[in-house]
Amino acid sequence: MTAERPEISRRGMLVILSSPSGAGKSTLSRRLLVDDPQISFSVSATTRPPREGEVDGREYFFRDRPEFERMVDEGEMLEHAEVFGNLYGTPIGPVRKSCAQGRDVLFDVDWQGGQQIRNSEMGRDAISIFILPPSIEELERRLHARAQDATDVIERRMGEARREMSHWAEYRYILINDDLDTCYAELRAILTAERLRRDRRPDIAARARIMSGEIKEII
Numbered sequence: 657m658t659a660e661r662p663e664i665s666r667r668g669m670l671v672i673l674s675s676p677s678g679a680g681k682s683t684l685s686r687r688l689l690v691d692d693p694q695i696s697f698s699v700s701a702t703t704r705p706p707r708e709g710e711v712d713g714r715e716y717f718f719r720d721r722p723e724f725e726r727m728v729d730e731g732e733m734l735e736h737a738e739v740f741g742n743l744y745g746t747p748i749g750p751v752r753k754s755c756a757q758g759r760d761v762l763f764d765v766d767w768q769g770g771q772q773i774r775n776s777e778m779g780r781d782a783i784s785i786f787i788l789p790p791s792i793e794e795l796e797r798r799l800h801a802r803a804q805d806a807t808d809v810i811e812r813r814m815g816e817a818r819r820e821m822s823h824w825a826e827y828r829y830i831l832i833n834d835d836l837d838t839c840y841a842e843l844r845a846i847l848t849a850e851r852l853r854r855d856r857r858p859d860i861a862a863r864a865r866i867m868s869g870e871i872k873e874i875i
């Protein structure tokens with residue numbers, strides 16, 4: 657006799673993606689969000705002005721400093737940090753909601769955000785992935801090719817790249833985004849493996865115990 661399978665109430669996984677600017681986080685995230693219905697993007701708030709084509713509430717919530725600071729003061733941020741002279745932060749409400757619904761959440765945050773999420777109560781089991789560019793020269797080429805930032809902004813981002821990369825060892829996985837398809841396949845593989853770990857459901861464990869002779873049947 658097989659027992660009724662219990663509904664597993666599982667919480668969503670938190671997936672942290674960090675890299676120096678231009679290594680390919682947004683490109684990989686966009687692709688993942690189209691292909692993977694189980695994961696939602698954590699839309700950050702920022703005081704950085706929108707780039708051409710960016711939409712408020714989709715890439716970021718674009719806010720002025722007083723409003724951003726109000727959100728921090730009122731405890732609405734899971735984490736926040738100053739990056740390249742602008743403030744960035746993760747509103748906590750949508751993360752709580754997704755997690756409780758069993759949906760995974762993807763964060764595109766810098767190393768400071770990664771640390772704060774991992775150190776938070778809800779982020780203890782977060783999966784963290786650091787994306788490296790194949791080389792410094794290629795990173796600079798990509799920032800120019802993206803053609804979305806002024807030259808002085810690109811210089812500032814290149815100046816910060818080494819510092820960001822010095823935090824690579826704090827992450828569970830390190831990927832090199834050389835060939836995009838290869839890196840994307842590796843990212844998908846990480847999520848697949850981590851979900852298999854999380855979903856080791858009690859009924860699977862029970863089957864294993866029966867087949868191995870440890871117990872006779874599931875009651």
Ligand SMILES: Nc1nc2c(ncn2[C@@H]2O[C@H](COP(=O)(O)OP(=O)(O)O)[C@@H](O)[C@H]2O)c(=O)[nH]1
Pocket residue numbers: 674675676677678681682700701704735736737739740744745746764765766768769770
């Ligand atoms: N700590 C923190 N960093 C963030 C957040 N949102 C974005 N960032 C980081 O801020 C940096 C700059 O982001 P952005 O201006 O969009 O530039 P891009 O990453 O080069 O496209 C990147 O390292 C992002 O990962 C956030 O909510 N918190």
Ligand SMILES: Nc1ncnc2c1ncn2[C@@H]1O[C@H](COP(=O)(O)OP(=O)(O)O)[C@@H](O)[C@H]1O
Pocket residue numbers: 675676677678679680681682683684798799801802833834835836837
């Ligand atoms: N594997 C890759 N090979 C070549 N160009 C890439 C690759 N991955 C991303 N790019 C390009 O590099 C630029 C920066 O990528 P982006 O995703 O915006 O980086 P980030 O979000 O980390 O700042 C974009 O123009 C993107 O199309």
